[in-house]
Amino acid sequence: MAVAISIAEAMTQASWIRRMFERGTELKAKFGAENVFDLSLGNPFLEPPSQYFDVLRELSERRHEGLHRYMANAGFPAVRDAIAKKLNDNGTFPGLTGDGVIMSVGAGGGLNVALKTILNPGEEVIVLSPHFVEYEFYIRNHGGVPVPVETDENFDIDVETLARGITPKTKGIIVNSPNNPTGRLYPRASVAAMVSLVREREREYGHPIYVLADEPYRELVYVDDVPPSAASLHDNGLLIYSWSKSLSIPGERIGYIAINPRIDDPMVFSSGLTFSTRTLGFVNAPATSQLAVLRLLDVTIDIGWYKQRRDRFLEGLRQAGYDVVTPEGTFYIFPRCPIPDDVAFVNRAIEEKVLLVPGSGFGRKGYFRISYCVDDATTEGAIAALRRVVA
Structure with missing residues (x-):
């Protein structure tokens, strides 16, 4: 076998989005791209804000001595200080200082480091x-054991179910809010109840249980009352962030x-994260991107554009009879399938040239994910196709 058995097995488990991408390529070649409605990939549709290109132009035209040399593994001090100030403000x-911020190669890189x-x-x-x-693969990368815990029928945290999932071996909980694939923003009360439970189990087991708040969609929210980060409520909390969604720059890999600051021995923890950044081969986050985001800490894409797409899909889905929970954020919707077999439903949708991802690919059978970071023509064509699927 050309690759390790563990990699070959993992590749088969993680192939749904890749399968949809390849199927989409085939369909577009056969029927024309304008006749295929690809809702499978969560790839930001909007271009980065104009300020981003202004900053890149300035960085390229003005020489910054030493910019492209090796740097401290944790990143440029000025960038880390500015992020710490924002999280303070x-x-x-x-109480956060720049020492408590480690620049990462996107949120995926940050999670692996953590x-x-x-x-x-x-x-x-x-x-x-x-x-x-990918969470399950990230965890296994570092010798850990992933333990999926079901949320409730509205995709909210089920504290009783979570309590059964926490054991003396539990070392962390990944909290992705707003959530991929559901778009749900976990309510304030649910997050507080989760943190209370985690503290209780920390005392019982005598070791920290880290809350890893994965928040690349933090700015992509459509409600006014945004709960605090789970990492801010729990002393042993880590906030993992990237600008992939807020600035539409996923290819730049910066987070x-x-x-x-209340974590046990924050300086030792910072040193540990820095060491892991180096020894995992990331070395440091991309230099030019660090200086770019330093100048763009308060800039985002037009969030309203995605909200319009969300509202249009919700309207079309409900008119067609789909059961769907309103997402408060991200650019995903996670409707219930009209038949129990989500894979069969997705295959039926392919017959209408609309590409979806089955919920079983995200650990929840009987649902499917829509990514609505698409243009108007794809939006309307997909809604019409989804009507035909259930006609």
Whole structure:
């Protein structure tokens, strides 16, 4: 076998989105791209804000001595200080300094660094399901054991179910809010109840249980009352962020890990994250992107554009009879399938040239994910196709 058995097995488990991409390529070649409605990939549709290109132009035209050399593994001090100040000012992490911010190669890189730093072999990490499929691979990368814990029928945290999932081996909980694939923003009361439970179990077991708040969609919310980050409510909390969605730059791979200042021994923890950044081969986050986001900390894409797409899809889905929970954020909707078999439903949708991802790919059978970061023509064509699927 050309690759390790573990990789070959993992590739078969993680192939749904890739399968849809390949199927879409085939259909577009056969019927024309304008006749295929691809809702499978969560790839931001909007271009980055104009300010982003202005900053890149300035960085390229003005020479910054030493910009492209090696740097401290944790990133440029000025960038880390500015992020810490923002998280101080908005109340996320009062007392945070730049030492508690580690620049990362996107949120995926940040999660791998965090998991590498906290996990001993065989320790468990809970993922609230449905969940981003890569979480399970990230956890296994570092000798951990992923433990999916179901959310309720509205995709809210079910504290009783969570309580049954926490064991003496639990070392962390990944909290992705707003959530991929459901779009749900976990309510304030649910997050507070979860944190209370985690504190109780920490006291019982005598070791920390880290809350890893994965928040690349933090700005993509459509409600006014945004709950605080789960990482800000729990002393042993880590906030993992990227600008992939807020600035539409997923290809640039730039993010950070911020440490709750109340964590046990924050300086040692910062050193551990820095060491993991280096030894995982990331070395440091991209230099030019660090300086770019430094100048864009208060800039985002037009969030209203995505809200319009969300509202149009919700209207069309409900008119066609689909059962769907309103997402408060991201650019995803996670409707219930009209038949129990989500894979069969997705295959039926392919017959109408609309590409979806089955919920079983995210740990929740009987549902499907729509990514609505698409243009108007794709939106309307997909809604019409989804009507035909259930006609």
